[in-house]
Amino acid sequence: MKNRLSRILSCIGIVLVVCSISLCAYNVYDSFRSYFVSQQKMNEYHVVKTSVGSIPDYVLNPDMDMPEVDVNGMSCIGTLEIPSLDLNLCVTSTFSDDNMKQLPCRYYGSVYKKNMVIVAHNYWFHFGRLNTLKSGDEVIFTDASGNQFKYSVDAMDVVGPESVSEVTNGKWPLTLVTCTLDSQNRIVVRCK
Incomplete structure (x- = not known):
């Protein structure tokens, strides 16, 4: 009886180890898949100049919609560059789970209204490396018209997943958000 129980427990342990390794392998695969998709989108991304005069359109009308560029069937509003993390990524115009599996997404606001x-x-x-940013690190957003907005990291918080109002309060011109590794909370990077 004791031998049989130890064999059953050993089998359960082996199954759990295999499941853990499989889950870890899938997460690594998914991360690399998103990297290759991001690189492909950046290669296909092209700025479309919309401003005609010397004063950019967004200065004359900060309430205007952000221009969008179609990148292989995906609508993007610009690119986000974080030099200290060696990141340069397209940003989609709308948030969805499908979009977020490929690229960062605008969740709220506009760079023109200083609340994105x-x-x-x-x-x-x-x-995945937002938590390594330091105060003063540079963050650059370039809209689809080629207008560049430079920010620096001002503050970093960890908030609960239901803290949407804390994230979208508009006190900072640019806010970056991702999950913690355990997906229980959100890392919020405030840029000014």
Whole structure:
């Protein structure tokens, strides 16, 4: 009886180890898949100049919609560059689970209104290293018209997943959000 119980427990242990390894392998695969998709989208992304005069359109009308570029069937509003993390990624115009599996997404606001929130998965090649940013690190958003907005990291918080109002309060011109590694909370990087 004791031998049989130890064999059953051993089999259960082996199954759990195999499941753990499989889950880890899938997460690594998913992270690399998103990296290759991101690189493909960046290669296909082209700025479309919309401003005619010397004063950019968004200065004359900050309430205007952000221009969008179609990148292989996906609507993007610009690119996000974080030099200290060696990241340069397209940002989709709308948030959805499908979009976020490929690229960071605008969750809320506009760079023109100085209240934009960008969310991405914590993939290594997306926002997985946001927690390593330091105060003063540079963040650059370039809209689809080629207008560049430079920010620096001002503050970093960890909030609960239901803290949407804390993330979209508009006190910072740019906010970056991703999940913690255990997906229980959100890392929020505030940029000014």
